[in-house]
Amino acid sequence: MSAHAELFRAIPSTDKSLEALRTALEDREDEEALAILTAPHILLREAVCAFWEGMRTRIRAGRVQSADELSLATCLPKLVHSVARATSPALHRVINASGVVIHTNTGRSVLAREAAAALQLAASGYTTLELDTATGGRGSRNALLSPLLRMLTGAEDALVVNNNAAGVLLVMDTFCRGREAIISRGELVEIGGSFRIPDVMRATGVTLKEVGTTNRTHAEDYEAAICEETAAIVRVHTSNFRIVGFHKAVETSELAGIAHQKGLLLINDLGSGSLIDFSGTGLPGEPTVQQSVTQGSDLVLFSGDKLLGGPQAGLIVGKAELIARLRRNPLLRALRCDKLVYAALEATLRLYLDPARAREKVPTVRAIFATQEELGKRAAILSERIREQAGDACTLSLRTDSSRCGGGAFPEYPLPTVLCCVQPAAMQPDTLRTLLLDQRPVLLGRIEDNAFCLDVRTLQDEDFPVIARLIGRAVHQGQA
């Protein structure tokens, strides 16, 4: 105990630590030093205290042997690293080499340059978000993108909300509150983060009447379930899993027929929802938004940041009188998007006016369409860049593998790719993976066959030099 007391007394004061940091970093110009030197004082103090608190825990655990281990001279490098981490913003950049295109944990879609530019413009100035330029009076954001979405989807009108879950909530609240909606048992999906679409629906006071079985639902199942209380038939696209084998679902057009015959709505939650047909990539032909409209869905809902490749948003397109009723729901006020989302979404949607342009410019779409041949060439270039930085501290190789769409789109359908594989000479691949997660920017790869692998499908070529530097530094760290 007394030995511990002596060690506790050896811990330098916060003021001494701050002074030592300042002196040590004065002449440095690297990112770490700049981050610390420009950090607000309150964050710095907090970070320094947290560092020494960590040391106290180590002392109590008997992991510190002598006062020397606690001197500023010894601890400075660790203190600098720890303080730089603790004072930097919580949201920072990730280079996604995982090969998962719509990667939920890293923020789903990367915006097109055009969308980022629009975002920048809207962010740094005032906009026409709710300004009627004919009168100078109040306009409405809720009709801002209607002409564009009408043109792209063939629907009569459209509305944009915060995300697709918000769209589901608004539609259910407007048309089904206190009544029944019929849904197939095969479509009661959980979309990740323990988030279940049926729970969102029930939150509005709708009773979900489940029909059919997990693998098979027939037209008669829907017909038999319709009663006085029924407001709508709901279709949820099961985009994040796949039922194979003995499976039957009712076609959207047939379902629309059943609904309309009884004066009910057909609400179609597409989830990912795309304006482009991806069947050319070897992926199964998913219904596009346009097809879902043509097949008779009264309202079609889809995400802005999944296959569409835009900002987080929920898009609702469909019959004009239904969209008008959605606009009158007071809940919309709580679900609306801000000007930044409108700016990025409009710029993204405009690219789709020419589908070839969308394929070239929208990163999510471009990544999904990338061919294995083209990815192989890029992987070879990346490998060469890494070799220049890492020298003999690692072995590099290329191997074929597959990437995934992610974001609940096209599960189980692999996209053929070529991986750049790094085998560090002096550490386990998993140690390299952990080290790279601790770098800024974070480099996210995956372990395959006992190597740290980078999938170029989700990388941008301009990031290759940074990636090479990060890996070079990390593999040399193992040799030091």
Ligand SMILES: *Cc1c(COP(=O)(O)O)cnc(C)c1O
């Ligand atoms: C992803 C998804 C949602 C939720 O969309 P968010 O934009 O994440 O709110 C709803 N329904 C389905 C079928 C989905 O796949």
